[in-house]
Amino acid sequence: MAVAMVSRRRRGIMQTRTARSRIFGYALLSPAILYIFAVVGIPFILAIYYSFSRVTTANLDEGGFAGLENFRLLLENPSFKQALKNTFVYTFFSIGLTTVLGTFLAFILMADFVGKRLIRFLILLPWTIPIALTILSWKWMLDPQYSVINWVGSWKVPFGGQDALGQPLSFTSWLGQTFHLINGPRGIQWLGDQKTAMASVIAVNVWRNFPFSAVILLAGLTSIPSEIIDAAKIDGAGPFVRYRRIIVPMIAPILFIGFLFNLIFTFTDMSIVFLLTDGGPAGATEVISSYAFRTGIRSGDLSSGAASSLFLFPILFVFAIVFLRQLRKREF
Secondary structure, X not given: OHHHHHHHHHHHHHHHHXXXXXXXXXXXXXXXXXXXXXXXXXXXXXXXXXXXXXXXXXXXXXXXXXOOXXXXXHHOOHHHHHHHHHHHHHHHHHHHHHHHHHHHHHHHHHOOOOOHHHHHHHHHHHHXXXXXXXXXXXXXXXXXXXXXXXXXXXXXXXXXXXXXXXXXXXXXXXXXXXXXXXXXXXXXXXXXXXXXXXXXXXXXXXXXXXXXXXXXXXXXXXXXXXXXXXXXHHOOOOHHHHHHHHHHHHOHHHHHHHHHHHHHHHHOOOHHHHHHOOOOOXXXXXXXXXXXXXXXXXXOOHHHHHHHHOOOHHHHHHHHHHHHHHHHHHHO
């Protein structure tokens, strides 16, 4: 009898301690949860409300319910269709190049060489420096008159043919005659030509983000025991076979999470486009996020801006569910 009472008392004490620990944990998490709800949750709820109304900056209280009219008007808007197309092009090429370059960089950083830590630090600088500073530097490098890239392209090349005076053509002139990329006598109009503006924006995005992709992949590579790789080498597996058959299956969770974050951040990215081209020229680099900002904030049409900002939410939600399910299957 006494033993049973002592046992019940101990269980009661343990349950009390567990309950106190849970309450203490919730108390520690509550500021972060409240902060996320205030910064993300409330604007998201307002965006949903505005997207189904006729709210503008002039009639915040008299918008009225519009149903799916805002989404229907977006699908009929040529500017929105162009922004939607640009978003997929921007995301597809940015993620593809980021993944390829990040993979090569991760394998390079795995090797042993002098100054390895310094190189790792310098490679991370594009991702850590404030984006406004890096964009200012890129705007100077892509300037049609003072561009250092065009200055390098003004060098004479012997394989580019000759001009009317019999002199070797510059590199940019050769590109213009061969690929029709030149717009004007000053060189390539990187941000002022529809042919090169999107390529320039994608290049800046890849330059900024592929070091982060490399670091994520490098973290996964360092977790693989070297004995497994050495055994594969002894069995005659080449670099591509080792990567596809051994490395990818072992670090798949890291790759899935990194790819998902990269996908979401690139789909919703606005800073690079806004600071470099502001969606120009003639909407050639307009993406969904910049279109929503221009429509909802600059033009004052809050309902249309909110609807366009939520347009990609179902797509991203499906992507996230699929990736997380695949990750859960691999864990089991």
